[in-house]
Amino acid sequence: MSGSGRPRLHRRVRVGAALVLAVGALASLALEEDAPAQGGRAGLEQARPGGPSADEQPTAGPVERPAPGLEPGDPAMVAQGRRLFVDGCSSCHGPDARGVRGRGPSLRGVGAAAADFYLGTGRMPIDDPDDEPIRAKSPYDPEQRRALVAYVAQFGGPPIPKVDPAKGTLSQGLELFTEHCASCHQVAGRGGMLTGAVVPDLQESEPETVAEAIEVGPYLMPNFRGQFDQKELDSIASYVEYTKELEDRGGWGIGNIGPVPEGMVAWLLAGGALLLTIRLIGKRTPT
């Protein structure tokens, strides 16, 4: 430009800064993409017996969830569950799980499915009853969660559903998921926004969690109780499993959420590279 005396260094610094910004934006995409995978791995590591911090760190990882065939009435367990419940849950759900108006619903009849879903994903306990419960690290260890579930389960309600992704068909899962779940969870299970709620992505959801969510219908999600037979349930679970490792045949998947990151790549990567090119081959000051 006409200020031909502008020191070169500044120009370099500016170009550098632009590059750093661009790379940063892309890196954040990359991180987002990797995050679930790492989460899954961490969960597995903690599950390994004798692994570091396996004991003192209760995990939200559903690897150690209560066995579906849990003895419904094991009195010692129910008693332990009741103690924990009075301590941690009664402020909202009442001392005998009948609910507290304005703070939390009654848990009588929600069953082991709901209890295991809310506890296993760390959604309960929450701090503010007006917030949307979101996936979090559970403050309870697996055994305590089992006890709490046993306590809630004794009031009746649906048990933890059985599900086996291996028995499902991927394409049936994709079809059902697209029809019933994608409008909220995005077709590849990447989550999204609804008026009034954030819809979580499903990369951390274990098959049991999926089956429970279908049974329970947490928060704004409708419940699909009785809508799917066992085969269909297995298929949906197998599709959700599949979305954790989508086939990115075209290269780097940039988050698998469609055109927004694609636009960023077009502007920052392609646009940036070509802008640098023309800056190099074109003149910068008039003759």
Next chain:
Amino acid sequence: MIRRAVGFFDDRIGVAPGARKLLRYVFPDHWSFLLGEIALNSFLVLVGTGIFLTFYYSPSDAQTVYNGAYEPLRGLSMTEAYWSTLNLSLDVPAGLLMRQTHHWAANLMIVAITVHLLRILLTGAFRRPREINYVVGVTLLALTVLEGFAGYSLPDDLLSGMGLVIAYGVAMSIPLLGGDLSFLIWGGEFPGSAEFFPRLYIVHVLLVPVAIAGLIGAHLAMIARQHHTQFRGRIATERNVVGYPLWPGYALKSGGLLLVTAAVLFLLGGLVQINPIWQWGPYEPYLSTNGAQPDWYLGWLLGGLRLMPALEVQLGSWTLVPNPFWGGLAFPTLVFLTMYAWPWIDRRWLGDNRRHELLDLPRDNPRRTAIVMSYFSWVLVVFVAGSIDRLYFRSTIPYEAQIWFLRIAVFVVPVLTYFAAKRLCEELRDRERHPLRGWNGKVVRRTPAGGFETLELDEGVPAVDGGNGRPGAPSEEQEAGAGTGGR
């Protein structure tokens, strides 16, 4: 050898004078003049890869069943359009590379046109005598966006179907004509009759591309005829053209840029995934996905639809103007009409009807720069609104609050941008004017009496003809000065 060949033709049809003139043709040189070439190069890549795609794509909504290698879709019934795109992506050798490169090239082409347009607006290149070419350029932008949308819709996957639903809704919302018009285009109620995909296909591979190619030809021919504008320099004035000759010089540069553009696009096509339609699955009118988005260049239309409050014009129980009309049609029409009218608005507003062969630096004309930036920031806010759910869905701010925030920002940001840009330009310009900018030495002068004194620099500095003060009437026949070659 070449000499012989040229001699052969010259001997018979006398090409030498023409060729000499052509090769000596002078191009002013500045990096920002190459932005348009990136768009042109992307177009060439698009045509090349597009031809490859036509060998495999089938624009038919006949139902077939997928039995290919990709497991999640095996056994599903789908249209041939989707099936053939799947097959092209997953089974045809190099098919995915071509498809992805094609898509990246479309995205890049519109990036390049947008930045090129910004350069034209900021430097005043649209002024007399180049208004016609400017109008051609804006038309090219509109056509390219339309072409991109048509291409995005062809694979008939979940996202393209959802895009078409929105387009259908917007078309239906045109007052009075909407219903008939959309029936005409779709051949019936959504998703349309069997003719719809063949129609869309012809639009995408023939009508619009030919129009684009023709307009690009006109665009370049007019540049050749009028010569490219240039920035004021030591030699460059309103009356001459200073730059490199076509050969050897500009042609090599342009050719190199073509190769770099193609290389970047094919690299992206091979390494970065774009629109993985096999992950989206086939479309049915009752299906939808959260966070569906158009390609980036239509994001501002989605944003317009989103930001517009639920306003409709009712006549009794009859809706004259349905809501999608505002964001989906009125807003883009306004944006494009303003762009088309810009040369005339600018002329009125700045009271400048002279011919201009020299460009302004953005800072030379703070008012124009400020208004252009303000205008772009306005569109940008609406654009951001289009992708807000994807960018911020992890944040704790509720969606409604974000929408309201953006509704206010639509008015506030352009005003702020206006003043910020104006201020910045004025400051840059003032700094530029000072011939000793950045010099902090001292001038010591010997007085007649024999002593020494230090000069105060603020006075006594000769005024420099630069910055704003353009000389009076520029020459009417700039053609005469053409050909100041070299540097």
